[in-house]
Amino acid sequence: MGKSVIIIGSGFASLSASCYLAKQGFDVSIYEKNKTVGGRARQFVRDGFTFDMGPSWYWMPDIFESFFNDFGKSPSDFYQLDKLDPAYNIFFSDDVMTIGDSMDKICREFERIEKGSAEPLRKFIKKAQDNYEIAIHKIVLRPGLSPMELVTKDTIVRLDQFFKSISKEVRKRFKNPKLIATLEFPVLFLGAKPNKTPSFYSFMNFADFGLGTWHPKGGMYQVIKAMELLSKELGVKIYTDQTVTKIEVTRSKATGIKVNGNTIKADIVLSGADYHHSETLLDQQYRQYSEAYWSKKTFAPSSLLFYVGFDKKLQNVSHHNLFFDTSFEQHAKEIYDSPKWPEAPLFYANFPSITDASMAPKGCETGFFLIPIAPGLEDTLDLRNKYFEIILNRFQKLTGQKVENSMLFKEDFCVNDFIDQYNSYKGNAYGMANTLLQTAFLRPKLHSKKVNNLFFTGQLTVPGPGVPPALISGKLVSELIVEHQKK
Numbered sequence: 001m002g003k004s005v006i007i008i009g010s011g012f013a014s015l016s017a018s019c020y021l022a023k024q025g026f027d028v029s030i031y032e033k034n035k036t037v038g039g040r041a042r043q044f045v046r047d048g049f050t051f052d053m054g055p056s057w058y059w060m061p062d063i064f065e066s067f068f069n070d071f072g073k074s075p076s077d078f079y080q081l082d083k084l085d086p087a088y089n090i091f092f093s094d095d096v097m098t099i100g101d102s103m104d105k106i107c108r109e110f111e112r113i114e115k116g117s118a119e120p121l122r123k124f125i126k127k128a129q130d131n132y133e134i135a136i137h138k139i140v141l142r143p144g145l146s147p148m149e150l151v152t153k154d155t156i157v158r159l160d161q162f163f164k165s166i167s168k169e170v171r172k173r174f175k176n177p178k179l180i181a182t183l184e185f186p187v188l189f190l191g192a193k194p195n196k197t198p199s200f201y202s203f204m205n206f207a208d209f210g211l212g213t214w215h216p217k218g219g220m221y222q223v224i225k226a227m228e229l230l231s232k233e234l235g236v237k238i239y240t241d242q243t244v245t246k247i248e249v250t251r252s253k254a255t256g257i258k259v260n261g262n263t264i265k266a267d268i269v270l271s272g273a274d275y276h277h278s279e280t281l282l283d284q285q286y287r288q289y290s291e292a293y294w295s296k297k298t299f300a301p302s303s304l305l306f307y308v309g310f311d312k313k314l315q316n317v318s319h320h321n322l323f324f325d326t327s328f329e330q331h332a333k334e335i336y337d338s339p340k341w342p343e344a345p346l347f348y349a350n351f352p353s354i355t356d357a358s359m360a361p362k363g364c365e366t367g368f369f370l371i372p373i374a375p376g377l378e379d380t381l382d383l384r385n386k387y388f389e390i391i392l393n394r395f396q397k398l399t400g401q402k403v404e405n406s407m408l409f410k411e412d413f414c415v416n417d418f419i420d421q422y423n424s425y426k427g428n429a430y431g432m433a434n435t436l437l438q439t440a441f442l443r444p445k446l447h448s449k450k451v452n453n454l455f456f457t458g459q460l461t462v463p464g465p466g467v468p469p470a471l472i473s474g475k476l477v478s479e480l481i482v483e484h485q486k487k
Contacts, residue, residue, distance in 0.1 A: 011039025014272030016474025078226030088320035191300025300430030339374030431459030
């Protein structure tokens with residue numbers, strides 16, 4: 001058996017890394033704080049209703065395909081994948097936009113809203129596709145060790161796209177505020193305001209319109225279960241209900257962890273837990289980043305989440321729904337510029353049982369509601385209830401139906417839960433934002449600068465927030481560990 005690796009946490013990045021390392025012959029063990037694997041992508045089941053607790057959008061299917069292909073597998077070996085049509089609906093105060101499953105359908109919808117917008121949309125998405133090819137197949141596959149990783153013939157000719165914002169790029173081509181909001185929405189997955197996100201990240205628009213929105217039957221947790229099964233087939237050992245309280249270091253070298261009061265030895269320690277929390281498991285002299293460093297960083301939002309079981313089928317909604325009937329810009333300011341609870345929040349509603357009957361009892365609906373909020377806000381039951389009432393009233397008005405008396409139960413999850421269950425810095429939900437000054441080599445490092453054989457993976461390091469980047473992060477750190485062992 002090869003050298004032993006302990007992995008802290010069992011989210012997408014950790015499971016990804018475990019598979020790649022086990023394939024390379026390492027003896028891999030995962031220690032997970034919670035009762036089930038998955039990290040933020042855990043599953044909640046109650047009374048026949050099934051909820052994805054975190055990620056619910058399956059974008060960039062090529063990344064998932066590539067991951068499983070690396071092990072001689074395919075997603076279809078583990079779960080059924082369906083392309084959604086419509087991909088999602090966007091509710092404005094006076095209209096509903098439907099984003100279909102093809103460019104032709106989307107162009108027709110753009111034309112309905114703004115005459116003459118289809119042609120600039122096709123050109124914009126073609127440029128976004130070129131950026132996608134460069135970003136996904138070249139840039140994000142680099143470990144963030146040096147600024148030279150970004151210097152290629154492809155990026156040099158697109159240098160201006162790193163200094164212009166996606167917002168400016170969109171508004172140059174489109175004037176209708178509904179189309180602008182629709183095209184600026186995907187970069188929210190990167191955790192930053194559109195006017196702070198480089199226009200190169202338009203590749204997210206290709207991920208949206210070009211590759212489409214998909215659904216694994218049974219929910220996103222099916223991907224976690226597939227990765228868990230694959231990792232175990234490769235020999236990975238997984239231990240749940242295991243709270244890691246310290247990363248052991250001897251003479252500036254990681255030697256293991258302390259978990260549930262016991263010391264477990266290992267040749268290499270890899271943390272897929274929150275990066276800031278992971279460093280608090282080290283003695284002070286071994287931490288790379290100060291509290292001042294973390295406090296100055298731009299973090300992606302936290303979320304107020306509601307999991308609701310309805311005793312009837314809902315009307316006038318699709319699987320994914322965005323409610324943009326209030327000011328996009330004002331809500332963004334209340335997340336990033338002047339952090340506070342939003343006065344009129346945008347929100348997202350997901351009803352997976354509309355397309356997947358397995359996720360709710362017959363004749364019922366599984367409902368997942370999300371309000372993005374600034375991390376670190378005060379979190380009380382009164383605030384949670386207040387905001388649920390706000391969005392429920394708007395939901396009923398915009399969809400033309402009464403649902404408040406059809407709720408069998410409601411569970412909520414917010415800042416305090418992100419901190420308690422995931423050790424999340426300030427209760428953030430999506431990690432560190434991908435702004436220009438927090439991209440690639442400017443993000444926290446995969447390999448500790450102070451402790452030998454200590455590595456990190458996940459959404460606070462490269463490539464950044466999101467499920468596909470987490471899969472890539474696990475691959476990158478595994479390659480770095482393999483390379484490091486050769487020295």
